[in-house]
Amino acid sequence: MRKTRNRITKKRLLEEFKRAIKNKGLKFTPQRESIFKEIISTRGHFEIEDMVHKIRKKNIPVSRATVYRTLNIMKELGFVEEVIKINNKTIYEISVKEHHDHLICTSCGKIIEFHSEDIEEIQDKICSEHKFHPKFHRLEIFGLCDKCYKRSVRNNSKS
Amino acid sequence: MRKTRNRITKKRLLEEFKRAIKNKGLKFTPQRESIFKEIISTRGHFEIEDMVHKIRKKNIPVSRATVYRTLNIMKELGFVEEVIKINNKTIYEISVKEHHDHLICTSCGKIIEFHSEDIEEIQDKICSEHKFHPKFHRLEIFGLCDKCYKRSVRNNSKS
DNA sequence: CTTTGTGCAAAGATTTTGCATTGCG
């Protein structure tokens, strides 16, 4: 939904990234550009190996080392927020995109994104109660999507 | 607060773990017992190396391999919920303990735990809207604790 | 041109695994 708006945002993000890189006296290389684009389009959910291969397919030579180094720069510059690993799968969060949270199916890995203004408000309240200064958050609800849930109910009744 | 109640819970948890292990035809060894205890007492926030050393200090021989293997068993049995890594730091969540969420200071690593019934309720609503069947969730708010926040304000005004 | 970036391969770090031995039940 709202594809157009999304594309504009991506373009703008890339520009911001370019500016930030240069401001720091660093260089804007094809590698950094394509890595950044990949991260945006995968919304931060990707695996290093895949990213390397995808970028190489676009005829931009890139090494794992460069991906790691670029990710670190992006972290420093604040373009990606945090790195977590869930079962060897690296997940980065893009800071500038509209915030959303995740429903994650532990069976098939499906990720459903959602956003709740109510939750955001409560969080702000909690933070101020604890004198905590939030930068970003991550809310993940793990469970079964409807499909997997139904399958598991079927299987359990057998055992 | 409520230390006593806490200790009872730990003991009960250990009993449950023992039962579950045996039910599966597995063996309840000193290693597994001490690993389980460690996880409970650190509330899932620990590093593998530290755990190995702590347990060895109690004169129970243990290897990293055993810790990893035990963690996998505990995951299968549902005693720990998920494994995430934040900057090379492994965090496990104990499923049975009272649920709580985290405020995590990205500067000093301090973790403040909190619980909000309001958030739980909203989550349930969201899940049912998406036909999602939650098993557990994780809410982490990253930011700066008051101390680090004040320090960063001071430093920024210099640059 | 100068300085930073890149790839490669080696080094580190973390986690898993095969195998001989130990020990719970």
Added chain:
DNA sequence: CGCAATGCAAAATCTTTGCACAAAG
């Protein structure tokens, strides 16, 4: 005793780093 668990060391992963060469500005 028998089967599972353990420790060790080797292997498999994942990530970082040193260095020589390439390329952005």
